[in-house]
Amino acid sequence: SQKIEQNSEALNIQEGKTATLTCNYTNYSPAYLQWYRQDPGRGPVFLLLIRENEKEKRKERLKVTFDTTLKQSLFHITASQPADSATYLCALDIAGTYKYIFGTGTRLKVLA
C-alpha cells in the first residue's frame, strides 16, 4: 500500500544551524511533492512545491530536494530561528487522482 514516512520524533537544533527534515514514500509515483508548516491549533501553511522533473527548489532560507529514484524528499531550513519551530508536513499527489496524501509531520524545535 502507499505510504509516506516522516521522522516521528521531534528534531531539536540550535539557532543558526541548518535543519534537515526527511520525507520518504513507497508505492507512489507522485507528479509533485509539497511541504507545509503547521503551528499548534492552526491549519497547514503551504511552503514549497517541487515537481518530479525538478531536483531542487529554493525559497529564501528554504530548500527542497526531490529524488524520485530514492523516493525521498529533503527539506532544509538554513540559519534556523526559534520562529521556525513548528510541525512540517510533506504531501504528495496520487497520480491520476485529485487526492493528496500527507505524512504525519516532523516537529521541529529551534533552541535559542
Next chain:
Amino acid sequence: DAGVTQSPTHLIKTRGQQVTLRCSPKSGHDTVSWYQQALGQGPQFIFQYYEEEERQRGNFPDRFSGHQFPNYSSELNVNALLLGDSALYLCASSLALGTVPYNEQFFGPGTRLTVL
C-alpha cells in the same frame, strides 16, 4: 483579501448526532478539499469538490458527505457521529487543474470537533 474561513471554530456533539461544518474558499478559488486531522497525525483526505460535484473521495464512510454551492463555498456533513470522529476538520481551497500553481492548497484554521 480574505483567506479560507471555516465555521464554527469549536463544536461539541454526542455520539449518534449529526454535524455540519462550513467553509468559504480563498477569493478566486473554485476547488475545495476537506481533511480530517487526528491529534499527532497528518491530515487525511476526505473528499474534494469542484463545480459543485464531488470529484474525488478518500477512504471515509458514507456517513461523511458534502456539498459545494455556486459561490464555491462548501459544507461537510457527518452523520451518526462516533467517538473516533473527534478531530480537527480542515478545509483547503485551490484553483482547478490547468492553472499554475493549481495544486497549492490554502488551508483554513479548522473546526475542532469533539464527540462525547
